[in-house]
Amino acid sequence: ELVSTENSEYHTNTQTFEVVLDIGTRYIVVDCGGGTVDMTVHELDNKMGTLKELYKATGGPYGSVGVDQEFEKLMSSIFGKELIEDFKIKRPAGYVDLMIAFEARKRTASPFKNSPSNISLPFSFIDFYKKKKGSAIESAIRRFNDPDIKWSTQGMMRLSSEAMKRLFHPTVEKIKSTIGDVLNSPDVKGIHYLFLVGGFAESPILQHEIRRAFSSILKVIIPQDVSLTILKGAVLFGLDPTIVNVRRSRLTYGVSVLNRYVSDYHPPEKKIVKDNIEWCADIFDKFVLVDQSIGLGDTV
Template identity: 35%
Template sequence: MQKDTNVRQGTTVKKNYGSTIDNNAVVFTIYASDKTTPVYTDEDGCFSVGEAIIEISDPTEKQFLEVEFMFGNTEVSGTVDITVHEKLDGGCLKEITRATGGDCGGTSIDAKFIQLLMKVFGAPLIHAMKREQPEAFLDLIREFEAVKRTFTPSKNGKINIAIPYSTLDTLCKQHLKKHLPSTLLSSTYDNCITLKGDKMRIDAFLFKTLFDKTIKNILSLIQEILTRKESESVTLLLLVVGFAECSLAQSEIRKAFLPRRVIVPEESGLAVLKGAVLFGHNSKAIYSLHDQQHYIELHDEAQCKNAFDIIMQKDTNVRQGTTVKKNYGSTIDNNAVVFTIYASDKTTPVYTDGDGCFSVGEAIIEISDPTEKQFLEVEFMFGNTEVSVHAVEKISGNSCQLSFDLI
């Protein structure tokens, strides 16, 4: 999955690999990179994030392995959700735009800090710390969380973070054969990260870079919302939940969206909980209007028509043979399901009838039993001269296929 690709929760990518003869096991070492198109795992900006080992049943012959990568779960990063409300008479709220967001919450900065630690100490050592000394690892993350919230843009010099010195020193001796101070001195960050007692001292400039991408993405999301016609009258921005307490994020948002007023309530981390309690007592406190142009009722259920389900985002770099699988369901009393495939000039299209969207083909699959909802698995194959789509009804095995190119 290429850097900066926007993925939905549950997105999967399957890849096929082969073992080498006489090897009893295959080790899959997973790497991440700061670069958009890395070539080698040992180049600058690449670092290991973990590994998995699978035993080979018959080492005398080449075995074929299918590896599934699952993206978009909460382990990756926190999220930011942005919506627009209008305050009505009587204290009620009307939702003007639906919630829009991305993976740019506070835990994405925690992930950047962990990546920094991996670059300094190596991924195996940090994974060993998580596994063997979880309390020490959590203490380190909690300390970073506290420092993260109070960091200001005017901060200069060094940022002090209390570390589990004894634990890290022991792990350095076990994995790197040297003490903690020597490990830091031999790292590429020896001029930016130093030790003083049980404190790790990080240059403010380096510390700020941990925030840069996340804050940039947040500002971009807010800007995109505010440029919509229905958001023209917005005069106030309300920041809630844990990351809203981050002084640097508050400062950058205030600076970017003057003269709009930015409010951060006390105990903003509890705002969602308090809102849920209020909503439970009075569900009419908030209401919204669905986009009537795309609102339909089907079998007495409210649904959205022409919703664009993004399979592969624009400008994503894919290797030959990359596959994405999605599951869909048929509607009762329909003898067939028509899969109409769309492409778009936009990165995040919402509706298939929106500007820049166009149909590239369709596939039809017959339904074995229209009296009941049937489940369909659709596989999209990328990276060849054509894009191919293969749909299968899970119970009957009925299938259809479509190929097209976008050249």
């Protein structure tokens, strides 16, 4: 049973439906974690429910930490890069408190939310800035002169919904671009479903952007307990590793061998002579090529 959820400022619409996959159905899994986003494409192979991997796991460093990095860049722009770096070194606990405060607002950021996000800057940061610059922290925010970023009388930095969305934008765009590259691969035509999973997939902003970008060409499915889905899958795979009966090789595998030396083909530094016969050393004899399909139980 899978759940698709659309949130708005005024209502929550939750649709529960069961997805029935027929033989030959292809789907892409997009696992959005904290550090990386990993993707793979599977095809339902037979009635027993075994899977064929059509596209080897790919992705990149586009996890939710990218949003944290954008926030740090924003703080550096407002208060000075040197001060932020100095604060990280001299007040590491305070820096952790700062990022925890941002994390709380990052998790609740929504494309349907018009109210601002209040980020409580830790006292250690406020005190550090005042001692270094000799002025109050709100003066730096005023000088930055961004209408979407203000200082509240409650002692918080207030980001408008647009400012918060801008922090997500670079990371979300990289994720969408990588998904697009996979979908455009000639080897994986005919994908019907996109499963969005992982901790970062809980973000309403990411969910909205993925739906907006791809729901016209395939069905975007966000399972219930999205952050636990990968763990559940790992447990199920551990119980029955044969469920994926065809995989794509991540690397090229082989062994080093000797071949007869060919003077106009092999490099001279690799030539060795044994029993008056010229050999070329370090020839890589390939057993399996990268991205080659390998069936369960295949031998070489």
